[in-house]
Amino acid sequence: MTLVTLPLVLALVVLVQGASFGQDERLRYDNYSVYKVKFETREQRSVLRKLVEDRENFRLWHEAKDELHLMVSPGAFGELGTELQKTNTTAELFISNVQELIDTEDAANRKASRDGSFGWTKYNSLAEIYAWLDDILAAYPAITESFEVGQSYEGRTIRGIKISYKSNNPGVLIESNIHAREWITSATATWLINEFLTSTDKLVRDLAENHDWYIVPVLNVDGFVYTHEKDRMWRKTRQPSEISSCIGADPNRNYDSHWMENDGASSNPCAEDYGGPKPFSEPEIQAMSEFVISIKDKINVLLAFHSYSQLLLSPYGHTKEEFPPNFDDMMEVAQAYGDAVESLPYGTVYRYGSAAGILYPASGATIDWAYNEQGVQISYTIEFRDTGRYGFILPPVHIVPNAEEALIGITALLEKCKDLGYLGLKTGL
Template identity: 55%
Template structure:
């Protein structure tokens, strides 16, 4: 019996070592296509493809306005994929020829690696946390750390509060809930830095007039995995009890219209898997508990995402009805989009409810905050771009994206204040 137990232990340890030392996923020859979907049969075909997660990966779900889907195709499936879209008369256009080329372009040069923390490259979790420590040490009178909770793998979900005076209305920002959306944590750290260092009068007023609660990397396990093992990883890292697929879409795991109206998936292998129950993920559970605890300390909630260039408000669960204050949310959205488009880049953002402008998405953090905590200004920002680079936004675009964020935030908070929500 002891021998059998020892053999079993060795097998477990060997399996763990293999997982730890498994090679980093590569995407040589993987291509991304823009599909134009004109009817329900075509949409059903695309949805079937999306279930084959090892061969196809949906980058942008179908929405009725554009009638488009962005899908990454494995090279071994390319011939079958082209035959299938041809058979069903689905128009397709290749928008990324080789995903690995874009991943390679993100890699850090020796010069950039030796430079101080900045916004010309993407950083790993440990580097972001070290920078956060330096910020907390440099600005002890106006910053303090807060802890949302622990991840499945035991990492601490950390945030920073910036407060220049007592009694300020609060704004909560959650970033990088989807692991592969690296531009979100890059933008969050830049925004923190601007709130502390900018001498621009409008930015100083933004910093001084509100308490800012910011979580730069929420999905810490997935984010670490996206750097170490798989650049395209989206979900959390908790194994499923009865399925070999790992992780949950944390932004479908909140207890607000959870798994309704096809706004998420019950398939553990899907990129939008909602979990077996709401709050199954320790990360989502920790955030709901933390937000409930500080509910009186903030009035506005914003979630950073990519990509597509949208400002999305509730509701996500239905496009048949809208929030009571939807007209106000549209005014805020218009201010945000107008301010960004006025910049020299001319970047266009669409705004409106998630379900109406983009697609039905249920169990999201923004909808949970809006519906359950009664915070009537809650938005998802979907950053650059519209598909040319998708989740692999080149480092050279980090600063332009951040500049657009600041212009948009100044307008968003200004209009929110004007409408009486702050």
């Protein structure tokens, strides 16, 4: 991470035009920068948050209780400097040129694609992931089963795979890539699928064979395709708004659980965390909710894969004033995950807590809906690597290390769940 104060950057930067479409018709982010902006008061946060209403110049990458990560267009550095002076806050530079990271990522993906095989030295497209799933299903027909969650707004099928070696296993549901730009999530999900089916390691075999796995590698299929074809930084769904020219809603604010409470989502259709015009307005979330309801008696644990920040987040997201009845158990489980990951040679550190407590209010999220409305008592958002050096544009070289961390973390998480009595057979099995 490069720590450069904003005034110095302002003195050095040459202002150029903002995001533009290149020859390949993909949106470019030349000279866009990402800053960590520290604040102390609710008033400071409120002023800084208003900047992201100007989506052309400011994008929110990450928010915690004392800082924002903002992507800033080269034409808006002056405005950011003015707001920092006005609020008496400071900014540090994380990423000096977002497009350079995207170009490096593209080059790595192209190099890894030359032999035409599916793997984890690159980020795969939706078509590649689905073709690979077909191969997996054909190769392991006795222990794998395809399922369809439903259809997206643009008519794409949201697919999943069930892995089950025997009956009467506790169930684990993994939801991945609900936010389109978080490519490390589907890369990790597919790596785990492969490990569960091919690894000869005793630890992995025990994990794979003693749980039923329901894995949705890409939930936000329209947004995911859009990030590959048009805009690498896209987050939301792709359904048009009836009240705005802005497209899409934040699917992780669209579940019917404390929807829009406590400023936990935006009512502005142009905002990255727009909760939608109503709960379940996004067909992807409506479909996912119906799928979860159909198997809820088989699900003991739900894990929602996200990036970035290296966090384990439990309910509640809508309030930091209240905690779930089994919050202490969930913190024990989260600690087991974090300790296991940190024990690996990479030394990666995960923090944990409730979503609202460690970050900010986020209402209408998957984990709260699963916990509050469907009785899934162990429900986490896992925010993968990193803490800001690369953010959403995590180089492909990180895929396998991140996935290895997820594997050892989930192993420890489920072992602690078993110790605490959360993996017994549920009513209805």
